[in-house]
Amino acid sequence: MKKYCLPVLMLVTFETIAVTLWLAKDNLFYLLNFSYIGISIFIGQMLFICRYKHARRIVQLLIGLYMLIYLGLINNENMQIEGFWYYLFTGVFEAATIHYAVAKIFGPLIFGRGWCGYACWTAMVLDFLPYKVPSGPRKKIGWIRYTTFVAAFFFVSALFLAKVGNIERIMFFAFIIGNALYYAVGIGMAFAFKDNRAFCKYVCPITVFMKPMSYYSLVRIKCDTDKCISCGKCKKVCPMDVEMTDNSRKRANGTECILCTECVKVCPVNALK
Ligand code: SF4
Numbered sequence: 393m394k395k396y397c398l399p400v401l402m403l404v405t406f407e408t409i410a411v412t413l414w415l416a417k418d419n420l421f422y423l424l425n426f427s428y429i430g431i432s433i434f435i436g437q438m439l440f441i442c443r444y445k446h447a448r449r450i451v452q453l454l455i456g457l458y459m460l461i462y463l464g465l466i467n468n469e470n471m472q473i474e475g476f477w478y479y480l481f482t483g484v485f486e487a488a489t490i491h492y493a494v495a496k497i498f499g500p501l502i503f504g505r506g507w508c509g510y511a512c513w514t515a516m517v518l519d520f521l522p523y524k525v526p527s528g529p530r531k532k533i534g535w536i537r538y539t540t541f542v543a544a545f546f547f548v549s550a551l552f553l554a555k556v557g558n559i560e561r562i563m564f565f566a567f568i569i570g571n572a573l574y575y576a577v578g579i580g581m582a583f584a585f586k587d588n589r590a591f592c593k594y595v596c597p598i599t600v601f602m603k604p605m606s607y608y609s610l611v612r613i614k615c616d617t618d619k620c621i622s623c624g625k626c627k628k629v630c631p632m633d634v635e636m637t638d639n640s641r642k643r644a645n646g647t648e649c650i651l652c653t654e655c656v657k658v659c660p661v662n663a664l665k
């Protein structure tokens with residue numbers, strides 16, 4: 393029964409968010425939106441328990457395509473970081489601000505970087521590229537994420553300060569151009585560094601929120617050190633260079649773990665949970 397705890401915890405968490413926002417905002421959209429996401433994650437985790445090897449990819453596609461095509465392109469919601477700043481500046485607790493609060497700021501206290509492993513529409517594409525495991529050591533260019541974070545902030549601030557009209561429309565085009573740029577840079581970096589997740593490690597501005605919050609994540613990979621035989625197989629398959637056999641919060645790249653469970657799958661003695 394213990395193996396069903398995580399899927400049930402995730403489903404209950406998302407249903408609680410769905411019902412709370414539905415009642416608080418008197419808007420049925422929130423009930424449908426967060427229920428859909430919660431059920432998608434639940435389905436993926438149940439498939440994982442059944443040892444279906446594409447379980448995570450199914451969730452990624454279910455949520456990523458829904459957010460990119462339905463929320464972004466059809467409903468004109470800019471869920472990129474500039475959309476977050478835009479809604480925050482207008483003082484509206486809707487769309488991107490709620491999305492950020494749930495998935496990227498407070499949610500990581502419970503499910504860490506689960507967003508990055510199971511829902512992000514950028515990584516949904518990057519994970520199809522050939523370099524699932526990085527071939528070289530990590531580069532010391534993580535500072536780039538702070539520049540993209542600040543650039544997005546200044547871009548939206550400038551629109552407000554210049555009193556540009558119809559910012560809502562600009563946000564829609566920013567969403568399209570921003571995503572095209574993310575995909576172009578992400579794919580280029582994956583091939584340049586031979587690492588599908590290079591964009592996530594060095595450029596993505598959202599990690600400025602997610603890394604510190606996921607440090608305290610409730611859900612995390614743990615190692616039964618009594619069982620571990622130090623074979624090193626887990627580290628060879630980790631896309632994010634995490635030192636998962638160290639159980640401390642300070643383990644190397646601990647805030648990078650996307651909960652993909654590749655390390656769990658290859659452990660010959662089931663030491664990782
Ligand atoms: S780091 Fe950024 S691009 Fe990568 S999966 Fe997370 S949110 Fe998506």
Ligand code: SF4
Pocket residue numbers: 613629630631632633634636648649650651652653654655656
């Ligand atoms: S392989 Fe393990 S430690 Fe690495 S990102 Fe996936 S779940 Fe986290």
Ligand code: SF4
Pocket residue numbers: 615619620621622623624625626627637658659660661662663664
């Ligand atoms: S794969 Fe399992 S046994 Fe091998 S080092 Fe990792 S946790 Fe230890």
